[in-house]
Amino acid sequence: MLLEKIKTPGLSHLSYLVGSGGQAAVIDPRRDCDIYIEKARAEGLAITHIFETHRNEDLVSGAAVLADMTGAKVLHGPNADGEVVYAQTTCEGDSYRVGQLEFRVLETPGHTFDHLAYALFDTEYPEKAVAVFTGDVLFVGDVGRTDFYPDRKREVAGLLYDSLRKICDLGDQAIIYPAHGAGSVCGSGMADREFSSVGHERHNNPRLQIEDREAFIDFKVGENHYQPPYFRLMERLNLEGGSPAPRVIEPKPMSLQELGECGADHLVDIREPLAYASGHLPGSINLPVGMIPAFAGWFIGEGESVALIASSQGQLNTAMEHLVRIALDNVLGGYVGVVPAAAAGKKMRSIPMVDTETVERRLTGEHNEWTLLDVRDADERAAAAIDGSEHIYVGELPKRWQDLDPARSYTLMCASGMRATVAAGWLDAHGFDNVDVYLGSMGAWKAAQN
Template sequence: MLLEKIKTPGLSHLSYLVGSGGQAAVIDPRRDCAIYLEKARAAGLEITHILETHRNEDLVSGAPVLAGMTGAKVLHGPNPERPIVYATTARDGDCYAIGQLEIRAMETPGHTDDHLAYALFDTAYPDKAVGVFTGDAMFVGDVGRTDFYPDRREEVAGLLFDSLRKLLALGDQTIIYPAHGAGSVCGSGMADREFSTIGHERLNNPRLQITDRDEFIRLKVNENHYQPPYFRLMERLNVEGGSAPPPVMRPRRLSLAQLRDCKVDHLVDIREPMAYASGHLPGAMSLPVDMISAFAGWFIREGESVALIASDEDQLAAALEHLVRIALDNVVGGYVGVVPAAAKGVTMQQTPMIDTDEVENRLGGAEGWTLLDVRDADERAKSAIDGSHHIYVGQLNDRWHELDKKRHYTLMCASGMRATVAAGWLASRGFEKLDIYLGSMGAWKAAHD
């Protein structure tokens, strides 16, 4: 028997390959899905089933592509909005044999209407579930968000409560296999662990401590979540079926002249924040490679073209992987060589960094200056600097129009990472009076504790 977790960095997406008796099932595959076929063949398994827990909002499903590669059947839950064109509908109680293993579908709506969990049984010991693939209903340390149906907020929160009771009834011995780990936009309280059981979650998961249905509904309705624009693209593609990823996951190499002439919608500098701040090509925004999954979908729209600026070829390849997984892969090429270009006299722009002392001085009465906090609303509710203004970094995609290009803005977050992304976006929109609070809220707290 085989049960292997495949983690997708950036998205903190967890998918699974489970096999027995020469057969295998894949649960929630990502778009670049050759990895499942390679692992199955290496283990002498044939992929016969592809199981989706729900219509994902944060990544493109690889189910239709993997089905074309293997001939496997795709199973998906009932979808009252639009049928999933590449899948067969699975319903509560449906069973699928994978060698000695049996997978039983469980309708668990709440996060989405079509949500399924899949309980895993060993037919040699059939009385209790061995594990359950919980999708986005239950995580390690948290439960799924319920904000995708704003007109039905109380109803869907109640549905999730009922679905969680259904999962808990599988028994404390049941190992949980969620679709996301810590760092995912699908939950804010996930533990760093990616292994747990129903019993452990029953005792320790804060959301599962709430046994009153009305109290649970109130809590979920009052949660704050952000929905980047690319979620709508993911939802559509995961109904219609997304296309196969590029055959080569590495951008075309561009010279500096080609970069200047390519006329793309976005120049995206994927180097580390300090490298960007020290010197970047005019017009380039900052989106460090390990922050692409979280923020590219706020600033890059469907079909818009992108040129990447990196420190090395490995950064370019990693960036393209991240972009492919969210279908923002109209990448015309990548450029490596900012430092050599600067050494040849190419004009660069810098974004200054300032410290706590300077922030305090300006808060004392600097004219034409704003300290702009780009953390999320929950972070700001816990602690904020008096006199600062708040716009979440992702919402600057549109709300930059509210800002005055004649003013001087200092960007801050928790450490300075997201502040650099925000400053880079504003710089690419023509703002010139910008700097970054290095250390940001962490530095402020250290100075005032």
């Protein structure tokens, strides 16, 4: 028997290859899905089943493509807010054999209406579930978000409560295999571990400690979540099936001249924030390669073209992988060599860094035409904020930047300065000349108060 987890870095997406008796199933495959075929073949397994826990919002499913490549059937739950054209509908009570293993379907709505969990049984020992693939209903240390149906928010929170109890009823011995790990936009309280059991979660997961159904609903309704625009694109593609990932996931090399003449909708500098702030090409925004999965969908729209600027080919390749997995892959090419460009006389822009003393002095009124702009999320700001600061979440800047005055001075802050540099880069690329970043941001502020 084989049970292998395939992790997608950046998105913290977890998919699974499960095999027995020459057959294999894949749970929640990603768009670049060759990896499942390669691993199955290496173990002498044929992929016969593809199970989707729900219509994902944060990445493009590879189920349709993998089905075309293997002939496997795709199983998806009912009530998907549209027809999942590449899948067969499966419902509670259905079961599927894969060699000695049996997958039993549980309807677990709440995160989405179509959500399913798949309880895994060993037919040689059939009394208790060995494991359960929980999708986005139950994570290690957290449970699924319930904000996708704002007009029915109490209803869906209640459905999630009921679904969690159904999973707990499988027994403490069942190992849980969620669809995401820590760092995913699908939950904020996940543990760094990617292994657990129903029993461990039942005793330790803070959300499962809320035993009263109404109290659980109140808690979920009170949560703050952000939905980047690309979620709508993912939802649509995950009904239609999407297109295969490019066979070669690396951007075309560009010269400096080609970069300047390419006409991309966005010049995206994927270097680290301090490197970008020290010197960057005019008009470029900063999305450090490790932040692309979480933030590219806020700044890049469907179909918009992108040219990447990096410090190495490896950075370009990793960035391209991230963009392909969220279908923002209209990448015209990539350029490496900001420092040589500067040495050749290319005009550069920079964004200054300021310290706590400077921020404190400005807050006392020395700098009247100035705003300290906090770009953290609402929960972070509710926990601790600097008096006198204003708030716009970094992901909302592409819509709200026009509410700001380009003649005014702005200091951007977040928790450390990373997101603040992304925000400052967006403003810098859109005509704001008086922008700087509070280096260390809230971390530095708290340290100075101690």
